[in-house]
Amino acid sequence: MAIQWFPGHMTSARKKAEETMEFTDIVIEVLDARVPEASHNPMIEDLRRFRQRPSLKILNKADLADPAVTQDWLNHFNRQDGIRAVALSCKKPGDANKIPGLCRAIAPHRGTNLKPLRMMIMGIPNVGKSTLMNALLNRRIAKVGDEPAVTKSQQRFELSPQLSITDTPGMMWPKIKYESDGYMLAASHAIGRNAVIDEEVAEFLATILLERYPALLNARYKTDVSNMDAIDLLEAVGRRRGYLLKGGEFDMEKTAMAFLVDYRSGTLGRISLETPASRAKMMATIENMTLETDQIEDKGNDSPE
Template identity: 90%
Template sequence: MAIQWFPGHMTSARKKAEETMEFTDIVIEVLDARIPEASHNPMIEDLRLFRQRPSLKILNKADLADPAATQDWLNHFNRQEGIKAVALSCKKPGDANKIPGLCRALTPHRGTHLKPLRMLIMGIPNVGKSTLMNALLNRRIAKVGDEPAVTKSQQRFELSPQLSITDTPGLMWPKIKYESDGYMLAASHAIGRNAVIDEEVAEFLAAILLERYPALLNARYKTDVSNMDAVDLLEAVAKRRGYLLKGGEFDMEKTAMAFLVDYRSGTLGRISLETPASRADMIERIAIAMAEPVTNDNENPEQAVK
């Protein structure tokens, strides 16, 4: 199932961001540290490159991500021209306070009374932009919620006479190129539940965790997962927690939601769903599959290489 989610207000939000970019000195792009590339909106890159603006990439929720994978992503991004990447948790005020200094380093010609530094925060829904704004301003000015697309309009604030910052609504792009990106975004709660089927997202997540983090699953669910597939794991969770329907069948909807919450909250442990290497491998496999004849015209190239 291809996951797409593009609420109506995002069209106007993109247009407004394009207009604001002209009067911006640096783009602060907030990413989810567990899925840094999947949570990167290519439209943001297009807008900033058109205006030739540098980018501070914040790998937020780093406290939930696998530290080794996060370091690989930092190395990957920091090799790119005009980009500085840092990993932090916007819930920690000390982390947020580092951001103005990092922006000044990327824009040494700005940040004076005559030329104030104008920062623009961008990112997809539910990656922590509003939490970051509240931490930077040391007061609650941005609404924070567990559902994506809470912020609906731009807000501009003065941090000092030399610094201003503009917050923007979470911005998705109209068509997600890779199916796995859609599932990773849904698993990490960047896509509204009305666009996904929780059981399918949970199965996708379970398959990744069985491959990469079996020890965390063993510890959390107190069961040997070594010979399980995704469905087996979810059924084991349902059985252990007593998630049953009338007649004794497993309540897979409730199980899927509980499993996703365990991942999203960090209860399972520090997890990353992609690394630079795994992403490069995924893209290569899809390219090979698309170059080969496909027997079923309706088959998704990405499904064919899983």
């Protein structure tokens, strides 16, 4: 299933962000720590590189992610030019307060009364930008919701005479290139439910968790998952919770939603759906498949008629 989700307001949001970038000193990109690369919008990278702006990548929701994997991601990002990465939970008091200092260190030539440091916060929907803005300003100015794409217009705020920050709507990109990215984003609730089938997303998520976090599944659902596949696991969850339809069949729709909520809320434990190594392996597999396809097409073109 190809997952695409690009609400209409995102086109105008991109154009406005492109205009504002010219007058920005540093781009703060908020990522979901459980899926840092899948939740990275390539359009944001294109915009900031065009204007040659440095980036502070915030791996938000770090309290929900696997800490060892998060550290691997921090090491990965911090090796890249023009990028500084930090893991935070913007719901924790004090975590957001670290951000202005980190931005000052990245752009030391700004941050005075004559040259205020102009920050711009960007990211895909539902990664916690609004929560971060509210924490930075110590008041509720950005609407926070459980559904993606709550913020729909750009806003600028003065943190002090030396610091300003522009909040932007969550922006997806028109086409999610890799199917697995779409599933990871849907599992992490960065894509509206109208664009996905919960049962398929839950099956995708169950497959990853059975491979990487079986002990967490055993502990949560009090069942041995060692010989289960994704459907077996979801059926066991549904039956254990009594999610049954008439005739005794388990309610897959209700089970899928409950399973996704257990992951999203952190009830299952601290989980990361991708690692730098798994990402590199995925990209290598895709590259090899593309190369093989090109070779087959080339042979077909060379065949005599």
